[in-house]
Amino acid sequence: MEKLCYETLEKLGYDGYLLKEAPERVLQFGEGNFLRAFVDYFIDILNEKTGFNSKVVLCQPIAPGLADMINEQEGLYTLFLRGFENGQKVNAKRVISCVSRCLNPYKDYDAVLDCAKNPDLRYIACNTTEAGIAYDPSCQFTDVPADSYPGKLTQFLYRRFEIFGKEAGKGFVILSCELIDNNGKELEKCVLKYAEQWNLGEDFINWVKNENLFCSTLVDRIVTGYPRNEAAAICEELGYEDNLINTGEVFGLWVIEAPESLKKELPFEEAGLPVLICDDHKPYKQRKVRILNGAHTSFVLGAYLSGQDIVRDCMDDEVICGFMNKTIYDEIFPTLTLPKEELESFAASVTERFKNPFIDHALLSISLNSTAKWKARVLPSLKGYVEKTGTLPKCITASFAYYLAFYNGTTLTEDSLNAVRPAGDEYSVKDDKPVLQFFYDHRNDDAEALTHAVCTNVDFWDEDLTKIPGFEAAVAGYLKAIKEKGAYEVMKECLN
Template sequence: MEQLSFKTLKMLGYKGYLKPEAPEKALQFGEGNFLRAFVEDFLDTANQKADWNGKIAMVQPTPRGRKTDVFNAQDGLYTLYLRGSRNGEKVDEKRVISSVSRCINPYRDYEAFLEAACSPALEMMVSNTTEAGIVFDPSAKLEDRPCLSFPGKLTQALYARFKKGLPGVVILSCELIDNNGKELLHCVNRHIEAWKLDEAFKKYVNEENIFCNTLVDRIVPGGVKEEAENAAMDQENGYEDPLKDVGECFGIWIIEGPRELEDRLPFKKAGLAEYVQVVPDVTPYKKRKVRILNGAHTGFVLGAYLAGQDIVRDCMQNEAIRGFMNKMLYEEVMPTLPLDQEDLKKFAAAVADRFNNPFVDHQLMSISLNSTSKWRARNMPSFKDYIAMNHRLPVCLTMSLAAYIAFYSNEIQRREADGLVCRRPAGNEYKVQDDAWVLDFYFAHKDDTAAELVHAVLTNEQMWGENLAEVAGLEKEVVKDLELIRKEGAEKAFASCL
């Protein structure tokens, strides 16, 4: 069987969209699964639907990369599968992505890296070098070929453009840290100072380039790991493709920047405004994701596990659990968020679709890790905002706090080095994993009554940063909810909120 390439696709009579030639308009630091199922997908669509007429030159981020030669052997092509649920309907789509021109190993060919950085057609630089990628490396030097760190390489690339008199670009960092664009710019400015580069270059970096904070959201499990499934997919396609990638069909890219970026970037013209948005401030959208998507997980999974569920998708088929989640989101969380309510409803509907993904068995126990800090970060802000707005306790968020306590205390069996072993109502043991001090706390209170335990939890300021027992009526309500969970089960407790 032939390896994927333009020649192979022509031989097979491939009928899908392809872009064989175009100038390199994007320089991408990273060649991993996420970028290939996200940025490359959107830019491929921009080629097809907006005649962007551009290609992406990938840059291998570390000396240890092994994909460069494979990409180049395949003409930059690979097969992308997007799978999941959309508006309640199963989605299983695939296409050959042709938005990549080549992959450059700058440790082997530094001149090719600088050449790509100095493409006159270049419009943007994109990155996803993991959360550890945006760091200042004091050992980096301008003379390195190249710098090991991503900010060092970026400074070298921008300096090369500056010396040739080329215009600035839009820089879109997709790393999962707060203020990713601003942090990246800060690192570049530190390199400028450490390398004693002139003020004209510093002005060029800060005034002629746009460093955007971004928020990215698409689950990308990555390549196909099962050998038999991989072989079957190749057989169906008619070619070998070791670079095939798999992601969920949902995808959102929020880009913080001036409004003119909407016209400068190709996404709006390509009809992707629902998926790629330019906004003045990314903060409300991050809050939307944390409070709705992540908050929903933390709000229902602990009680759902006690109710006998094991994976997220099955929870969406349970009337009480799904009803509980929806009431929590639509009546208690979303009204507190500073965004258009219709937009929030669409996002919440997409979250329900994502939870119902028929291709992903998302284990509740994997979501349960470190739920103390998760409830504080994801659910407590909505809880407090609801009270401030309505002057009463939110029924479902309060129940979610009781479910958290129930999960951490249900028939505690023993304390092990890596967790607290409890027993589920169904009879099997499960291991609670959290910070050691949290587990020690619950183990020390394993013989408490419901009232004693709730009081100890709510007054533990190390957990919550404040004394939650001071919230009017909360302690009494959580005791009642915890006793209901223990007596009637979590499913009936959730149903009681409806």
């Protein structure tokens, strides 16, 4: 079987969209599954629908990577977007042809820096993981390359400044996709710190600030990557060998905080893509964290104690799905600022995403680090609801009791606290060591004592949750009921 390349597709009579030649207008730090199923997919659609006419040159951010494999396939790969949309099962295939090549800065850093000479280059996209946007003072300007991503970016921007610094409009639109708050602004801060540390001069610092636009963005798509168990059968069906097959869910959303003028430069709207350019991405991030992530954290622990193992199966259970929907529509919605129609549309997409027949999303994997997750994803909704209504949100309060019941383990190991669910099977609670030690120390507490101990643990919540009127007593009541009647019965009662 021949490898995927333009010649192979020609021989097979492939009649889908392909862009063989175009200027490299996008430099992308990151060649992994996420960016190839997200940013590169959107650029590919832009090329087809609007004549954007751009290739993306990739830069491998860490030493081990996919550069050789990508170059062997001439930048081509097959992307499958799979899931549940408008009540229908979807499995959409597309050969992505916007990638020109992939550079390995650890073998040839000059090739990366040479991209700065390209007058057509206008956009820089990146996803170097949450740890990628960090200032490391040990990085030096003379490093080949700098170890940190912001260090590499500063080196690249300085090369661009040396070549085009006196010419307006030759800076970059930088689209940061890392999963941290204000990712674009944090990246800019790191670059400016390096500019100062490396004494690159006031002219360069002013050029960075005035000629470059660091955009904070929100990215939302589950990317499941290379389908190892299905790859051989898929290649057989495709008629070519593709070592870079990528898979992701159908749903995608990219919110870019940028001036209105960027809409003309990047005509995502014209292409019908789910990319929103707006003056503030935070309400959309809040919506995602509280509805999508908050829903997960609110129901999965109770669902697991009720005997479920996979998210999709929970959506087929009217009690569990009803509990989730009540949490979202009745208790989270009132705490958010976006228009109701936008919230309802997003919430409907969440249910369809959770039903995805191609993703077996294990409840136990979502349970990882539930303490920090409950604080970030659910606590703001609890406080917002109480502030707005003067009453406790029933399902969110019960979800805290599910968290306590789930963490009520009896055996502490090096990396987990082992517990047993009502069905009799053992499971491992995974969290930070001090959290696991705390729950182990309180393993014999009754409902009231355990609730009080957890609620007053300021290290967990940065505040004393007993100060929320009625919360401690309500949680203790739910925790007792979970132990006496079972998690599922308590969910049922929450719906009445």
